[in-house]
Amino acid sequence: MNAKEIDQQTLLQNEKDPLTHTPVHLLSLDGVGKHYGNIIALSDVTMAVDNGRVTCVLGDNGAGKSTLIKIIAGLHQHDAGVLNIMGEERKFDSPRDALDVGIATVYQDLAVVPLMPIWRNFFLGSEMTSGFGPFKSMDVEKMKDITLKELAEMGIDLRDVEQPIGQLSGGERQCVAIARAVYFGAKVLILDEPTAALGVKQSGVVLRYILQARDRGLGVIFITHNPHHAFPVGDRFLLLKRGKSIGYYDKKDITLDELTAQMAGGAELAELAHELEQLGGHGDVVKEVQGEVADVAQTTGKTYE
């Protein structure tokens, strides 16, 4: 196997933040775990997020990706391991806590209110006000201007910030959500499957905003199940399976093929080939799957029976 895994034990001690050149990470997890009742959703996950780096979290459905981001975003609390923010151990009680230290999350279901105008959504929860005491009112014109300007700077060319955000396309809504996080001074940007429901072209647009956010110095956590989306933009790759980490790689140590092979799971493919063979009558399909197994075996250097 060519891919060199980052050593879980030495990771948090030796690796240095590219911006501060200290071993203190913007955000790091050390052996974090979480269970719901008797269901172990996540166990012993170690990863780091740094300024101007994209950390991709890859895994199939039920791998624990959602649980991981819910812990970082403050929606759930971990019950094992340590969550460090800039070297300080933290446990968030609410999303507000996470937002206050600069962790912004763009959720799969977008966290926008469809019936509300774009500008109201953009500033939701962080509205600009003027005036004193009980006569404090929102600075509506200023907020509209900023919304239009910020979106334009992210390259999102909007028509009218008064229209309900529900009228925008999925990709546009993602971009508004990302622009919002960037504008409100997020240090860590969590993107939960931002490309899952998008077409090829729109996915490309979203990937471009991920790079823009990275170039602005944000630490990005990019959750996806698509290695083709993760590889071009990612700097580090954490692979999850059934709530456990099955690999943590630096970009220089892994290729797209190896990443895909790890994701695809050679063992599962081999099993599928066996099953199809036993059923019989699917000669072409069996051959195809066996071919894939061979490919996977070649890239990972393992053999599958």
Place this chain on the structure above:
Amino acid sequence: MTITQTKTTSPAPDERVAKRSPFQKLLGRPEVGALVGAIVLFIFFALVSPTFTQPGALATILYGSSTIGIMAVGVSLLMIGGEFDLSTGVAVITSALTASLFSWYFTTNVWVGVGLALVVSLSIGFINGWILIKTKLPSFIVTLATFLMLTGLNLGLTRLIGGSVASPSISNMEGFDSARAIFASSVNIGGVDIKITVFYWFALVAVATWVLMRTRVGNWIFAVGGDANAARAVGVPVKATKIGLFMAVGFCAWVLGMHNLFAFDTVQSGEGVGNEFLYIIAAVIGGCLLTGGYGSAIGGAIGAFIFGMANKGIVYAQWNPDWFKFFLGLMLLLATIVNLIVKRRAELK
């Protein structure tokens, strides 16, 4: 890669945005259906009954509308916030009974009772909201329970303390005259007596509209009604907003309860049942979505005005008032259909 600034500041008009005429902008407002309905109804009654447009009759209609409208303000805000309250009708009576029975039993100045009633009304709102947040039950169930409990408490405590189904008269008690001046007097404008509740109603609508359109809290109200999970995820205090909305309803119930008490000086403990639907109807006719996230306080006011016009208009037209409920039901149905169409257009356009 450097930061590519594809566009610098250019909030200039976009050629893809078709110029919207003021008329089209008006059509996009939630209360437009109700406004059209109100105008049609007004013209209709003005033609049918000549007395309808007399200043005195209009003042009566406004008074009738205000007794619904004051509550409709709170109920509209709550509905925009995604919840509704079935206990409002009896909560008004609870507030009036609290002030009346406390002042009478302890023979205090009635203003002490008025103050206590405010505390009780806000507490009822708080408890409704708090139970809702803690149990995550639908507001229908929680406030239905409150409705039943308050109905029972109103009857039971009034008999226990006052010995009758109605609260004892407090008209000769200290502070009654000043309280009546505040809550149940009339203001003479151009020879027409207009009840003070009309002004409270307008003031509440103005404050509620300002809060909704121009304050952070207004933004939160729309958000918790539109999508509570999304609102929570971006840091909106969902629980506090919802509890606050229930307490705002409590405040409105207090204002109306005090009016009822000082206008008639005794309160029937069994009253108020069924009125909660009138407030909800006013809000729905006014364009508030039952599912939350959309609506306006002005809409609720127009809904209350439609109610007031239909209620009194039937009398002025010398029809049998038996028909009133039928018209109310028909209007509710038409208004909800109009709202549905408006909402679909707003979403798809």
